Amino acid sequence: MRTANRSDVGRIRLVNEDRAWAAELPSGLTAAIVADGMGGHQAGDVASQLAVDTFREAIASVQADLTHKQAKTALCQAILQANEAVFDLAARNEHYRNMGTTVVAALLLGDAGFIGHIGDSRAYKQRGDTLRLLTEDHTLVNELAKSGQISPEEAANHPRRHVLTRALGTEREVEVDLKGFSWQPGDRLLLCSDGLYAMVSEDEIRETLLDEDLDLDAKANRLIELALEAGGEDNVTVLLIEYSDGHPGGEQPA
Numbered sequence: 001m002r003t004a005n006r007s008d009v010g011r012i013r014l015v016n017e018d019r020a021w022a023a024e025l026p027s028g029l030t031a032a033i034v035a036d037g038m039g040g041h042q043a044g045d046v047a048s049q050l051a052v053d054t055f056r057e058a059i060a061s062v063q064a065d066l067t068h069k070q071a072k073t074a075l076c077q078a079i080l081q082a083n084e085a086v087f088d089l090a091a092r093n094e095h096y097r098n099m100g101t102t103v104v105a106a107l108l109l110g111d112a113g114f115i116g117h118i119g120d121s122r123a124y125k126q127r128g129d130t131l132r133l134l135t136e137d138h139t140l141v142n143e144l145a146k147s148g149q150i151s152p153e154e155a156a157n158h159p160r161r162h163v164l165t166r167a168l169g170t171e172r173e174v175e176v177d178l179k180g181f182s183w184q185p186g187d188r189l190l191l192c193s194d195g196l197y198a199m200v201s202e203d204e205i206r207e208t209l210l211d212e213d214l215d216l217d218a219k220a221n222r223l224i225e226l227a228l229e230a231g232g233e234d235n236v237t238v239l240l241i242e243y244s245d246g247h248p249g250g251e252q253p254a
Helices: 043-059 070-094 140-146 151-157 202-212 216-229
Strands: 002-008 018-024 030-038 098-106 112-118 122-127 130-131 176-184 186-192 236-242
Touching: 002 018, 002 140, 002 216, 018 043, 018 236, 030 043, 030 236, 043 070, 043 098, 070 176, 098 122, 098 186, 112 122, 122 202, 130 202, 140 176, 140 202, 186 202, 202 216, 216 236
Parallel strands: none
Antiparallel strands: 002 236, 018 030, 030 098, 098 112, 112 176, 122 130, 122 186, 186 236
């Protein structure tokens, strides 16, 4: 696996409340996470950093010989531990009250990958010339669009499009959305905060990932540049993982 991790404060915000991490674990599996914090008094960056640190510690002990069911459980438990850590800190410290963060995380086993997410940070998979969204935003606007109350075009420009219906750390109990996907050489996984996809179209993202003149680091840099050129209205974080080795095969994820 190859990874590229880039983040920028953007052109409007004064503090970058996004955090991201990716690494090959001692087991040889690959894990990654992007968190987009929220909360006053700089609590957003505290929430996102704590979520990433807790997830990283929790996921480090997973073993290589996991079944797909066990992988999904391990990913979910690591995210829930992060939720507990953020919620408990907010409950103990009034400066951090109501802080929280989005989270999108991945665990890659070789022939399969798993995504866990809460909020509106996203995961995309690119295979060939196809870019596929793997997550569903936990936002008020997405709920309105799903129920047919507003159109997709209205959703894209709705004044409340950033209002979350679910976040990590704001409640003691939270539901994690989990999704499995096939993972084979040549595939790329993109984890990102909303500062990317709110500014850069999926066509532009796909074209950047397919640009053969750019290596993985350059692709990540270019995606950040596109978001800034479009206005950079929010912090923007891009984490790319490329399957550059191994062979597909085996059990297909549920």
